[in-house]
Amino acid sequence: MALKIDAAESGRILTVMTLIIASFFLLDLLFIYLTRARYNNGLADSIEEVLNSTIKSENEKYFVGDRVQLRSMLDTSCALYKVQSAVDKDDLFVVVARIATYAGPFPAVFLYNSDSGARFVSFMNISNSNKDMLNRLSQSQLHYWKARVEKMLGGATWQTQ
Amino acid sequence: MANPITQRLSNRAVAMHMSVTAAACIVSPGRLVVAFVLAAEEVILSTLCALFISLLDTLEVKQIKESCICLFVVMFVILYKEILSAWMPAVALQLSFVLFLPAISTFSTAFLIDDKSDNLLTRLSAVIPAHLVFAFYIIIFCAIRDIIGFGTITLPKMGGVMEIVLCKNAPGSFLATIPGALMLSALILASFLVIEHWYFSVKGR
Numbered sequence: 001m002a003l004k005i006d007a008a009e010s011g012r013i014l015t016v017m018t019l020i021i022a023s024f025f026l027l028d029l030l031f032i033y034l035t036r037a038r039y040n041n042g043l044a045d046s047i048e049e050v051l052n053s054t055i056k057s058e059n060e061k062y063f064v065g066d067r068v069q070l071r072s073m074l075d076t077s078c079a080l081y082k083v084q085s086a087v088d089k090d091d092l093f094v095v096v097a098r099i100a101t102y103a104g105p106f107p108a109v110f111l112y113n114s115d116s117g118a119r120f121v122s123f124m125n126i127s128n129s130n131k132d133m134l135n136r137l138s139q140s141q142l143h144y145w146k147a148r149v150e151k152m153l154g155g156a157t158w159q160t161q
Numbered sequence: 162m163a164n165p166i167t168q169r170l171s172n173r174a175v176a177m178h179m180s181v182t183a184a185a186c187i188v189s190p191g192r193l194v195v196a197f198v199l200a201a202e203e204v205i206l207s208t209l210c211a212l213f214i215s216l217l218d219t220l221e222v223k224q225i226k227e228s229c230i231c232l233f234v235v236m237f238v239i240l241y242k243e244i245l246s247a248w249m250p251a252v253a254l255q256l257s258f259v260l261f262l263p264a265i266s267t268f269s270t271a272f273l274i275d276d277k278s279d280n281l282l283t284r285l286s287a288v289i290p291a292h293l294v295f296a297f298y299i300i301i302f303c304a305i306r307d308i309i310g311f312g313t314i315t316l317p318k319m320g321g322v323m324e325i326v327l328c329k330n331a332p333g334s335f336l337a338t339i340p341g342a343l344m345l346s347a348l349i350l351a352s353f354l355v356i357e358h359w360y361f362s363v364k365g366r
Contacts, residue, residue: 039247042249046321104189106255125252133334
């Protein structure tokens with residue numbers, strides 16, 4: 001069925017639609033721009049907290065550095081950062097990936113270096129008392145993501161933000 | 162007296178809204194902090210959506226009204242996700258697609274509501290209580306899962322999540338899982354039907 005509208009009405013509709021799209025688009029872009037640095041830094045702090053909760057002494061402390069942008073669609077569900085550690089002098093990276101577990105989506109932290117590959121560290125946003133339960137329930141997903149992280153970083157191209 | 166909300170929303174809209182809201186509860190992690198995020202989104206989005214529809218009515222936009230509502234809902238969720246990214250980055254990463262589920266339900270109610278002779282106040286008085294009920298349901302549902310399933314209470318804080326551990330071994334860790342959430346949802350629905358049946362049988366005497 002064809003819509004019967006005159007030229008003035010179609011012009012008005014086009015103007016309203018353009019204004020709505022443009023204003024929403026600009027507002028979203030503005031917020032993305034304003035919050036990006038805060039998101040990257042906040043996530044880095046949370047990752048650092050998770051990594052340092054696994055160490056035995058202060059000398060082993062990890063320092064999460066700049067975010068590295070993955071040139072892949074995975075960048076929407078993962079975040080990759082450079083990491084420095086007093087113990088591990090090699091090029092270290094940390095990946096936090098949103099994993100679909102039996103308890104819903106949870107961010108999982110993996111450490112990666114080119115020699116030893118990827119190693120699962122821990123889940124984020126969950127207390128120590130529940131980590132074991134979530135680890136037991138998510139073994140197959142963790143194996144899958146470990147292999148995926150190794151594949152992703154093994155031949156990936158990235159750029160530091 | 163008939164419920165004004167159910168009078169104004171078609172059965173299809175109510176069923177769709179209920180199922181999408183329940184779906185958002187089930188697929189999301191059963192944490193109270195997540196419930197607060199989803200409930201706030203539900204109420205803010207539905208209120209802003211009602212205001213936006215009134216703006217479109219004032220501008221006499223009819224042919225592209227549904228497209229504009231859809232666009233508004235999607236753009237709002239992106240905005241909400243960005244604000245959440247700045248406030249609680251790890252929760253924003255964790256929820257991601259789950260944030261779009263209440264948006265679908267809001268769109269369905271906004272689109273299917275009977276609004277032929279509405280002004281702003283009648284629209285808001287119909288929409289907000291319905292969404293407040295669903296927001297309350299999300300909070301209760303996730304609180305049960307958080308306390309019994311995880312043995313914790315999680316609250317939002319700047320930059321992360323504040324977690325109060327109630328017990329180290331959660332008494333019903335099955336409820337923390339998605340099958341457990343489905344079972345809890347069925348139990349709540351069954352309880353509601355039993356109470357409703359009992360109420361009408363007492364009232365009928």
